[in-house]
Amino acid sequence: TQLLEQSPQFLSIQEGENLTVYCNSSSVFSSLQWYRQEPGEGPVLLVTVVTGGEVKKLKRLTFQFGDARKDSSLHITAAQTGDTGLYLCAGAGGTSYGKLTFGQGTILTVHP
Amino acid sequence: KAGVTQTPRYLIKTRGQQVTLSCSPISGHRSVSWYQQTPGQGLQFLFEYFSETQRNKGNFPGRFSGRQFSNSRSEMNVSTLELGDSALYLCASSLWGGAETQYFGPGTRLLVL
Numbered sequence: 001t002q003l004l005e006q007s008p009q010f011l012s013i014q015e016g017e018n019l020t021v022y023c024n025s026s027s028v029f030s031s032l033q034w035y036r037q038e039p040g041e042g043p044v045l046l047v048t049v050v051t052g053g054e055v056k057k058l059k060r061l062t063f064q065f066g067d068a069r070k071d072s073s074l075h076i077t078a079a080q081t082g083d084t085g086l087y088l089c090a091g092a093g094g095t096s097y098g099k100l101t102f103g104q105g106t107i108l109t110v111h112p
Numbered sequence: 113k114a115g116v117t118q119t120p121r122y123l124i125k126t127r128g129q130q131v132t133l134s135c136s137p138i139s140g141h142r143s144v145s146w147y148q149q150t151p152g153q154g155l156q157f158l159f160e161y162f163s164e165t166q167r168n169k170g171n172f173p174g175r176f177s178g179r180q181f182s183n184s185r186s187e188m189n190v191s192t193l194e195l196g197d198s199a200l201y202l203c204a205s206s207l208w209g210g211a212e213t214q215y216f217g218p219g220t221r222l223l224v225l
C-alpha cells in the first residue's frame with residue numbers, strides 16, 4: 001500500500017509569517033494533487049503537479065514536486081487568516097492505480 | 113454548474129442500525145467515489161462507481177456497500193452500524209474517475225451512538 005506522510009500535522013502561526021507543508025512517500029507517483037478543506041465543506045483542489053521538479057505558483061502559494069516524484073511541498077508566503085484550513089496532498093498512480101491516496105492532512109491555523 | 117450535493121448533511125444513528133447516504137454528482141460526471149474522513153485515519157477511500165459498476169474498492173468490511181444509478185447518482189449503505197463508523201462521509205465526482213481531480217461534496221456527518 002502506498003502511503004503519503006504529511007508534516008507537520010498541526011501548524012499554528014501569526015498572520016504575515018511564512019510556512020511550508022511537506023508530503024513524502026517512499027513510492028513514486030505519476031502526479032500529486034493538493035486540496036484545501038474548510039470546516040463543514042469538502043476538499044477543494046488547489047493544484048496538480050505532474051512533472052518531477054515542477055514548481056507551480058498560485059498567488060502566495062508555491063507548490064513543488066520532487067525530482068523523483070516521491071515528495072511535494074506547499075509553501076505559503078505571508079499567511080493570512082483566510083488560509084486557515086486543512087491541507088491535503090493526494091497521490092495518483094503507482095500501486096494506487098485507479099484511485100487517489102491521501103495524506104493525513106495538515107491543519108493550519110493563522111491567527112490575526 | 114451545480115456542485116456535488118449530499119443528503120442528509122447530518123445523521124444520528126444507534127449501534128446496529130443501518131444507514132443510506134445519497135450523492136448527486138456534477139452534471140455530466142460519470143464517476144462517483146466515496147471516502148470516509150476521521151481525525152485519526154484521515155481520508156480513506158471506500159469505493160468508486162463508474163457507469164453503474166463498482167470499479168475500485170478500498171479496504172473496508174462488507175458492511176459498507178454502494179450503488180450507482182443510470183443518472184450517475186449514487187448511494188452508500190452501511191449496515192449494522194458500529195461506534196467506529198462515526199465519521200464524515202464524502203462523495204466526490206469526476207468525468208472519468210480514477211486518479212482525476214475529484215470534486216467533493218460537503219459530506220454527511222454520521223454520528224453513531
